[in-house]
Amino acid sequence: MNLLILLLRRSRGAVALAVFFGLLTGAASAGLIAHINAVLTSGGTLADRATVLGFAALGALMLGSRIGSQLLLTRLQTRTTFALRDQLSQRILATPLRQLEELGNHRLLATLIDDVQAVTQGLLCIPPLLIHGGIIVGCMTYLAIMSPMVFAALLVFAMLGVASYLLPMRHIMGLLRHSRQTNDRFFRDLRSLTQGLKELKLHGGRRTAFLKQELFPTAEALKQLQVKVSTLHTFTTSWSMSLFFFFIGLLLFALPGLTPVSTSTLVGYTLAVLYLQQPLESSMTMLPMLGAGTVALRHIDTLELAAAGSPLPLSSGEPPAPPSRIDLAGVTHAYRREGEDTPFTLGPIDLTLRPGEILFVVGGNGSGKTTLAKLITGLYTPESGEIRVDGRSVTEGDRERYRQLFATVFSDFHLFDSLLGLAEGDKADKARAYLTRLQLDRKVRINDTGALSTTDLSAGQRKRLALLTAYLEDRPVYLFDEWAADQDPLFKEVFYRELLPDLKAAGKAVVVISHDNRYFDVADRRVRLESGAIVAEESAAAPTLSARPRSAL
Template sequence: MSLLLYLIRNSRGTLLIALVMSIVGGLGNAALVALINQALSASRDGLARLGVEFLAICLVVLVTRTLSQTMFMQLGQRAKATLRMRTIRRIGEASFADLEKQGSARPLGVLTQDLDSVVVFFVNLPVLATQGAVIVGCLAYLGYLSWPILLCAIATIALGIAGSHLISAKALFHLRSSRKREDELVKDFRALFDGAKELKLHKARKQAFIDDIIAPNVEAVRVQRSRGYVLNSAAASWGNMILFVFIGCTLFILARLFPVSPAVMSGYAMTFLYMIMPIEGLLSAIPTVSMARVALERIEQVNADLPEEKMHPATHASGFDTIALEGATHRYFREKENEVFTLGPINLTFKPGELVYLIGGNGSGKTTLAKMLVGLYPPESGRILLNGAPVDEAHREIYRQHFSVVFSDFFLFDSLLGMRVNGLDAKARTLLEELQLDHKVNISDGTFSTTQLSQGQRKRLALLVAYLEDRPFYLFDEWAADQDPVFKDVFYKHLLPQLKAKGKTVFVITHDDRFFHLADRYIKLDYGQVVATGKGSDLVADTHQENARPQMSA
């Protein structure tokens, strides 16, 4: 696997030393068995020499096992941190459209449970290496005692491994399936919290969600995970049984076929009995290896599904003369209507220092247009022009830096990340007072004291953040929808004109027809198409004329 090779390359020296330590410890264990077998028939003088050797090897085993386990634990945590940051950076560098398509459940599972599976694998590596070395050392000792019986032992072990592999392959299938189902569970668990209000207010909905949606998935995960572990246990039991069968064959059949001394036969029996534990240790590690394999596959798949955007090295955008959408379109599937919605083709131009309102009914594509305008959705046909030059993939990142946006479904971070402005806290406190948030929120070193506010207050805090970004183009998506009349007046009559006076382009998605006359220009969208544009004052006049027409009686 490429990810496993990536981890090995990044920790080659430490991994090699840890493996050598584990192998030395395992061979030391096998040497202890050989010394014990020799001691059973040794003379009094020989026992003293063997005792000194036994003590020395015990110390070597203790030191090497302790060091190898420590190093492998550190490797496991380093691998987890490396893969976690690699995936986080990939998420950060992926396109917004790919992030929406991917969803959050699978990446969250990868960043938590799957990475823990990789750590468990690394923690078990010293067991695998040590026990493997014990088995190799024991086999070498068995070959020293009698090579014909050794060949029979190798054939027996090969048979045990083949059977275990076949059973483990079926176990891996169930483990993979259970991890896929857990992605659905993550979404359901999040819904338990995100939809808590709705569930509390509707008992039948709560019971249906828990009993009909969550419970079947929980049970399916339990069944498949249990099958996987049971099959892995069966694989270990198969290997264990094969070893006992070989011991019986050695004592009762091979002893008749090959002329060996009773000491050799007892050595074989004792060595094989000692090998049972290491082999069981190897077989019991199969589930951790299987889960690590599934985890690495999932991590690779998430990274593959989130290709990196090509980025221009610049990180700061200067002002602009014009931003234009030229025949730009975007399509997406609407599940509720069971149809593909097409936005565009859109032909619009924006200049500095103008205030533009976007109006239209729900579902007309206003937010989708906003996301395409700010560069979150690349046009599927047509193009976006910045100062007359097409915005290609390599320059889309720097293009996006022209915008400060507060979407209707905005996310509010608890600190002013990425802002390096002299007197930032003082500017933020002034805005907190103007937005009447200073009694709720304080700021220190660019960090808010709290974001646990009402939706209207959170929007005001998001507006503060956007204002401090001081970018050339501002976009507000239904910002005033959750505000009281006082703050609506502040927003439309003071904040927006202030931004315009600074030479900013201000683009407002709104339904507040009381303030339409304040717009320099309006754009009306209906089912993905621009159906009207004009001056805000003209729109108000048309509205008044429409309201003044005599109404027909029923």
């Protein structure tokens, strides 16, 4: 029902019209059976011109209404599927980063790949199911009119068949839900396989343990669940369909001995029951797919992503005006780290960013530096305290616009295959000039649309390419998270002694997370974090508050 509601939300009119066409298909099918029955029981004497024309008209009506219903619902299903993908992508982007990190990439990938595919398959089942429903209603109506007494016997068998099908289906739905949960673990193991290739190849014991304790058991559990669903559904469907042949046997051999039944009724019922077998069998075959789609849709809802009615607003790409200062006042953020019983708390943090100033954030691993960076950039929401821009507090409604102040290169950055809107017009020439300065011009080319010839580079070169993207964004605040960690000594010198001072001279506020203590003199200020708290702050020189803007490179 969840999938049908999804279609109804998309277009009630199209669904209602498709249902009408489905019922029309059923009525035409019943009329065809009535014509066939009449001709058979008359010995062919009714095969006159009027009967032939009536048969042809009903056949054309059935074909047209069936095609109309199928086309309407198929087009609606296609639009709904793509709208679901688009909406889900926007909901993920609109969901707070911390919540997405807690869900895990493997669950998000399973949702985007498997859940959406299951929903799509479920939606594909709805058009034929509605058509089959119309045929069943039409034929049953014809049978009820032909002989109410025989129809009552048919209803008894039908209810027995439905009960014998629905009871196992409840168990099948439970298996489908369990299978969906197991699928999340399987995606987690596949991610470990692809991301841990080097480690698994270098250590035979770890590789064997991973395969035997993680990947293979999860895959086996998933396989067993799918086999159980398939086996149980096969037995259930076969038993339910055999009841129709039992009914035909009783109709032909037992019922005439109990009560007078006309030949016309026997032939009509036999034809109708045999005709109903195909849509009923097809419907029962599709119900598990419909159930899997319903489970997938419910699983999407359990992720508790941002509401579908409030997708992430699309930014024009133009950042707000450069602020004169950004203040973090008593900001805190708490979360539970993997493997730890107690939550880690960052803060309270009091910190100020100013244009034309380089701020270094230093501290040991696990001190909260990257968490602080995500708070500064608005990717995390403070649990207490506030962030102010020129004295004005950043509210939830302002947070999207606030994030546009920052150009960043995080330690776990993603490098796109294109500059994505950052190379229009003269920016393409500027990007090529940056490539030369970053010593990438012999490795990478940029075409007029901003597509990169390759991103298959060393870790240090990929970070330089990410730095190029940050330069092209030309934002008021730049944040680098351990950017120089993968650079050779020569380019570390270029980064700290040339590139950072250039950004400072251009009037940018620069935040650098670094362990390179030999370059600490580059900073105007340094703050040291330990266990989520600022334990020291040092000023190397008075900041330049009114630096005259110029090109960063």
